[in-house]
Amino acid sequence: MTEPEQHVEVARAESERGELVLRRRTRPGAPDVLELRVNGVFVMDTLETGSEIEMAALALDLVEAPVDVVIGGLGLGFTTQRVLADPRVEKVTVVEIEEPLIGWMRDGTVPHGPGLLADRRLQIVNADISMAVAEARQGHDLLLLDVDNGPHYLVHRDNAELYRERFLTQCRELLNPGGVLVVWSSDHSPELAARIATVFGEVDEKAYDVLLQDRPETYYLYSARR
Structure with a gap:
């Protein structure tokens, strides 16, 4: 047994x-x-990290020179790790609202955290992504958003605003011409796809199959170019 x-x-x-x-x-x-x-x-x-890594890989493939990257959500660092593995990347800003999570990554509570955060190209900002985007200046090549479980399974109710046209428009204005937004979702969301398409003019949806604690699941990546 x-x-x-x-x-x-x-x-x-x-x-x-x-x-x-x-x-x-x-x-x-x-x-x-x-x-x-x-x-x-x-x-x-730390077992099923495929979609977090694929999110970064997808974004990096869509831009010829992803010099400056913004990531909404630190999580356990796997999206950030994949972005930093690309030698074209010169600057990565990760916006994470939960200070304790940043601390666990820094002090080794998450064992791979200290090595990841030691990269000199990386800046961690303890802030709400909506405020960070509203206050940021244009000039980024990639913006990756993985701050929740998607619009249908919110961890925090206020995060619903992150999937609406007002915030998506702010994201678009933050990007350089040709820059790309990628949004992670744990569920298929035609509504989110439609909103992104309204703001950016088009959207691409990619399904990603995973095995989560022995259960098959499908996650979704929504991308759009300025």
């Missing part, structure tokens, strides 16, 4: 938006897995 998976809490923090929990899943004969939950909702883990 297969022994059951064990869950061990690694770190916990409270913010004005609620509770963040980092826990370790262990199973005999298998590598340990770190899992991030926000207000009890699964956000991501």
Whole structure:
């Protein structure tokens, strides 16, 4: 009989938006897995990172010179890691609203965090992505948004604004001509696709199949060019 998976809490923090929990899943004969939950909702883990990596790879393939990249959402760092692996990239700004998560990455609570954050091209900004985009200046080649589970499975209710035309228009204005926006979603969203197309003139949808804790799931990447 297969022994059951064990869950061990690694770190916990409270913010004005609620509770963040980092826990370790262990199973005999298998590598340990770190899992991030926000207000009890699964956000991501270190086992199934394919869609986070693909998000970065897709964006990088769409721009000839992705010199300056903005990423909304640090998570466990896999999108950032893939962006930094591209030698064309000279500057990466990651906007993360949850200060404890940044701390866990910096202090080694997330083991691969210190090495990732040591890259001199990387700047971590502790802020709300909506405010950061509103206050930023134009001049970015890529803008990657992975700050929630998508418009249909919000971790924070206020994040609904991030999938509406007003914010998407601000994202468009932030990009250089030819720059690309990519938005991650855990679910198919024709409404989001339509809004992006309204703002940018077109949108491309890509489905990405994953195996999440032994369950088949499909995530979606929505991209558009200024």
